[in-house]
Amino acid sequence: MPNTYAAKTDISTSRSRDEIERTLARYGAKQFAYGWSADQAVLGFVAKDRQIRFVLPLPDPKEREFTVSPTGRRRTADAARAAWEQACRAQWRALALVIKAKLQAVESGIVTFEDEFAMHMVLPGGATVREHLLPAIAEAYETGEVPTLLNVPRRREIEQ
DSSP states (O other): OOOOTTTTOOOOHHHHHHHHHHHHHHTTOOEEEEEEOSSEEEEEEEETTEEEEEEEEOOOTTSHHHHBOTTSOBOOHHHHHHHHHHHHHHHHHHHHHHHHHHHHHHHTTSSOHHHHHGGGBBOTTSOBHHHHHHHHHHHHHHHSOOOGGGOOOOHHHHHO
């Protein structure tokens, strides 16, 4: 299903990335980096003494939504590339929105930085919290048993 958010944006991916970098700096980030490969872009920053990494999946230019028009006709190579680039621009706009919203929620006191960015925090060894926890969560649902990693005391137990 095609992404509908920013589906018609003309804001380039580099402009969205620059906007993200400016937003991060405005909210106090101390470092910023990004890179890309054929199927994803990676954006990282340091804020509140934590390393954060977002992996932005990029669409496959060979997908039918890019090679075939909505009317079912085969697109030219240029038209397919234009449709794919549009989808990439929409992905970057969505990432810019997510990061800005998370930072604003933190600044407004709605959530803590840790609450909002925990899954994207990079742990010693280079993996994110998400990469460590999601398999354990899936296993817990499959087996009905909470692995030790997820078996944390309730706040009430900690305070006693």
